[in-house]
Amino acid sequence: xxxxxISEKQLADLVGKVKNNVSESNEPGSYMAKQQLFMLATMAxxxxxxxxxxxxxxxxxxxxxxxxxxxxxxxxxxYMYDEFVEDENSxxxxxxxxxxxxxx
Numbered sequence: 001x002x003x004x005x006i007s008e009k010q011l012a013d014l015v016g017k018v019k020n021n022v023s024e025s026n027e028p029g030s031y032m033a034k035q036q037l038f039m040l041a042t043m044a045x046x047x048x049x050x051x052x053x054x055x056x057x058x059x060x061x062x063x064x065x066x067x068x069x070x071x072x073x074x075x076x077x078x079y080m081y082d083e084f085v086e087d088e089n090s091x092x093x094x095x096x097x098x099x100x101x102x103x104x
Contacts (some may be wrong), residue, residue, distance in 0.1 A: 015039060
């Protein structure tokens with residue numbers, strides 16, 4: 001996969017366009033959560049790209065990242081479990097959600 005570099009202004013413009021394409025009046029469901037997930041993924045990827053190998057973050061930054069990881073992991077597991085319960089015959093019956101590891 002080829003890396004694509006964009007400036008912070010370009011990123012802000014992109015995020016602005018995404019926000020403008022989503023409005024409360026014409027989007028059913030969790031439009032806000034989807035928008036927030038996109039922003040979270042974009043910003044996390046941007047930070048990951050900028051960090052040097054072995055770079056040390058401040059303790060509070062590492063703590064916030066760890067808390068965010070646990071929060072997202074809880075949501076993803078619950079979301080996947082809800083999909084599993086809705087369709088028990090989908091072949092996912094063998095999944096053990098307590099042993100599910102995402103992103104490691």
